[in-house]
Amino acid sequence: MRVLSSTLALALIPLSATAQNTKLKLPPPSASPQTPLDQRERAVQLLNRFTFGARPGDVEAVLASGTDHWFDQQLDPASIKDDALNRRLADYPTLAMTPEQALTVYPDRGTVEQVADGKRPYPTDPLLACVYEVQVHKLMDERDQKKQLALARPEPTDAEKAAAKKADQETAARVAGELFSLPKAQRMATLIKMPVEDRIAFANNVAGDQKNLLLADFTPRERETFYGMQGGVGVQYQIGNELAQAKIVRAILTERQVQEVMTDFWFNHFNIYVNKDSDQWYTTSYERDVIRPHALGKFRDLLLATAESPAMMVYLDNWLSIGPESLANGVNPANPKSKKGAKGLNENYGREVMELHTVGVNGGYTQADVTHLSAILTGWSVDRPNQAGPFIFDPKKHEPGTKDWFGYRIDEDGNASRIGPADAKGDSAPAGAAPVVRAAAVPGAVPEAPGLKQGITALNLLAASPKTAHFICYLLAQRFVADDPPAALVDRMAATYMSSDGDIKAILHMLVGSPEFNSHRYFRNKVKTPVEFMASAFRSTATDPQNPGALTNAIRDMGMQLYYALPPTGYYLTADHWMNTSALVGRLNFADQLTHNRFSNQKFDAPRVLAFGLMSQPAAAGSATQVGFGGGSSKPRPMNIADHVATAESPATGADVALHVLEGTLIGGDVSAQTNQLIRKQVTSQAANNPTEKLNLLTALVLGSPEFQLR
Structure with a gap:
């Protein structure tokens, strides 16, 4: 080459x-x-x-x-x-699946172990059953190899390994030949009925040209079955592979280019890491149901949607956060003899939602504000994350009581009043104000659950802050105008943010009509x-x-x-x-x-x-x-x-x-x-x-x- x-x-x-x-x-x-x-x-x-x-x-x-x-x-x-794009996206069935459905199609190691140990039945669908049979067989091989090592039995020699590899390649070539002799519609049905050992040898050793030809003739579901038979135990990573391939296909082919560009921008802003625990099966839904529908809406709604996402709760560990005085930590006001446990707050999300998602690192908050916001957001959790469960609000984890945070006093019902200067430019709730407007109930939440509205109010206050307006508009101007955007433009964009209640379309309209965007200084730069x-x-x-x-x-x-940017900052632009x-x-x-x-x-x-x-x-x-x-x-x-x-x-x-x-x-x-x-x-x-x-x-x-x- x-x-x-x-x-x-x-x-x-x-x-x-x-x-x-x-x-x-x-x-x-x-x-x-x-x-x-x-x-x-x-x-x-x-x-x-x-x-x-x-x-x-x-x-x-x-x-x-x-x-x-x-x-x-x-x-x-x-x-x-x-x-045209939608026809191409049909090649990636997991794009339309719930996290639970995707995890069923591409099981992780834990799911395979449950099936192998008889704690979970095999799927009844023939294609899925084929994948699980292969996965369980590989798991049993692993366990057998560990037993052999424990018995100090010698490992296969290089010659024995080479002979086994050659035999697998010959099996793969034979199976490929049999499949090519059949009509396209009968190939996968024949493959899934073959001995498990032959399926494994074929999936892992079929020659590249033969594999490409067969894959091209498989249906999308049949391709998923083939990929499920490849690799080692646990194939949940294939969900992310489909998502990544769909992303570049969207970028190239979609007619809805502005929506896709903004989806890319907001995903990077509210970044999650696809390889973080359960986010391997939550990330697809996060982009589809959280980011893309809100990419051109109100920033407040986008912020709340990310907070209500199991993907974000897993990525920044908020589902592990437990109030020190909560029922989940052993504190029961009805039982004087109850003993407080050793569990406590996880401050990852409480910190990043201010530092990266809203007001910015120079937003005027203190470490105490991080701690108090983390307490406010206890209970924002995930039901059975290892089984792809939904977001829930768990009142047992919530730290009870009224909390002072970022210049506000917020009670359990979400009523907020100012108690001190929150920021130099003023904020959304003057002293003694009536409760701020709150978003609709969080999906999966217990109705009227104590503390839920407290978190919604805090997030609404962040979305309404002038510091958030300036920080978000700086990032938008950096993405669409210049790496070091002109301050006057950012200020005007922030003013539009405040006057439009964070309307993303209004902000973008203001940006593209600005003298800065339409000047040679910022052309092809x-x-x-x-x-x-x-x-x-x-x-x-x-x-x-x-x-x-x-x-x-x-x-x-x-x-x-x-989808592999590890830090919450996402990729630098x-x-x-x-x-x-x-x-x-x-x-x-x-x-x-x-x-x-x-x-x-x-x-x-x-x-x-x-x-x-x-x-x-x-x-x-x-x-x-x-x-x-x-x-x-x-x-x-x-x-x-x-x-x-x-x-x-x-x-x-x-x-x-x-x-x-x-x-x-x-x-x-x-x-x-x-x-x-x-x-x-x-x-x-x-x-x-x-x-x-x-x-x-x-x-x-x-x-x-x-x-x-x-x-």
């Missing part, structure tokens, strides 16, 4: 030094920073910031409908048909994260993602494994974390593999990309050979491509014209003279067997260029 040299990557980055970890130096604006964007540039800006990349023709479509109309429509995702780079590479080239699993692995190798020489080498090599059809059987058609570029650009009146590219006027700028790319010293070649079209198609505007020169030099130095090979290389170099890394 040819790998593009790191020398080329170094040359393509505008570097101030050549150290291996030198950060990307953003190119200067093409026009005065104070100059407002024209209509075409505004369309490009909207597509760069609020989609996972513009597709060929998207800029023209936005201009035709009007930028404001396009954005308004995107803010109403229910009005946008997404049939944000670096793409790995998932943004990957999605935009496919969207800009109109390439259908045929192997999403390989894409998620590539994103992982770039340092952003989907600023340039310093994602762009250095090593990162660009990885992206450039991926682009080279993709465009040369060497990436996991993914089909790529560079001539088709070039054709899209030629056909989607605005044409000058009266000439089919003249097209306009890039910024300047919102009207097409008539020019002959060859004349445009030629110089006094060098007439335009076919490669020059192709490069110019690709730059306009993939990047949506001009690239620097330095980038252009280096790409031409690289193409000249590489031996290309035919025009298609040269076009593949040109496309790879544009996708790997510094300008393509920006949005």
Whole structure:
């Protein structure tokens, strides 16, 4: 496999030094920073910031409908048909399952042990029963091996292991041959009736090409059965695999791009880690039922939805938090002889909900506020998390009594009054105020349970705080405007937050209409994260993602494994974390593999990309050979491509014209003279067997260029 040299990557980055970890130096604006964007540039800006990349023709479509109309429509995702995406998502059945259903399809070790020990029956569904038979067989093999070790019996020799491996491979080849001889609809039905040993040998040893062909012909449920037979004991990780693959498919294919971008933003803000205990089966529901439906609603509702999620309660351990004076800790006011136990508060969620989710680290709270909020939120728990149970409020765990927190006194019924200065700008409940407005009852909660309303009130107060408004708007401006967003813009966004009761749509409207968002100072100044780079590479080239699993692995190798951000901060979204020489080498090599059809059987058609570029650009009146590219006027700028790319010293070649079209198609505007020169030099130095090979290389170099890394 040819790998593009790191020398080329170094040359393509505008570097101030050549150290291996030198950060990307953003190119200067093409026009005065104070100059407002024209209509075409505004369309490009909207597509760069609020989609996972513009597709060929998207800029023209936005201009035709009007930028404001396009954005308004995107803010109403229910009005946008997404049939093509929905057909693709049918490949991932767990996306529509409850956590309990998903855990049944992909059991964890504990579930397998219960079945093996007779404490839980085998499923009656034939496909599920097949998976459980394989899983139990593997577990019994493990137990037998441990017994052999305990008896100090010698392990198999290397020769014996090699012979066993060869026998398994032969079995896999035989089974594959039998399956290929059958009609597609009969293959899985035949496989699940084979001896368990044959199923295991087949699932773990079938050759790659044979496996890919069989999987392509299986139904989604049959594919789940196959994956359930792979690996070791416990296959619950496959739930997360389906979710990750669906995420990159959504990013590339969905027509509801703003909703998906905001879902990505809010999931990262309210981050959970898919590999944390029971979150392996809760994360899918968390994104589907908590984040996505609230991504364009009121921040208060989103905050409460995350607090009511078993995924968040598990991730930040709030389900383990027990009030020191609670019944769960042995304290019973009706029994004077009751003894207080050693259980206590877990402050993880109480801290992060203020530091990361709402008012921010500089929000003016104290350690005492963290402790008191943690006490307020005791009882917010999960029923049977190891069996995928729902969120519940458990009054036995709740710390009883009125609590003073963050300048408020809140009783068990959620009545709040100010007792001191909560923050310098004022807050939502003046001294002696009537109870604040509370959200609807939490799903799964005991009606009128003591202490439940206390937590709802506290979260509502956080959502209504001006400090929360400023912190959330700073993060939104950082995501959509600049790594160091202008303070005046953040202040105006925060004012909109307060006046609209935290309406996310209203805040985004204010942002996209601001002078800052529509200025050259903040045009193409944000670096793409790995998932943004990957999605935009496919969207800009109109390439259908045929192997999403390989894409998620590539994103992982770039340092952003989907749903695997361990800290509650999520992944950082600023340039310093994602762009250095090593990162660009990885992206450039991926682009080279993709465009040369060497990436996991993914089909790529560079001539088709070039054709899209030629056909989607605005044409000058009266000439089919003249097209306009890039910024300047919102009207097409008539020019002959060859004349445009030629110089006094060098007439335009076919490669020059192709490069110019690709730059306009993939990047949506001009690239620097330095980038252009280096790409031409690289193409000249590489031996290309035919025009298609040269076009593949040109496309790879544009996708790997510094300008393509920006949005």
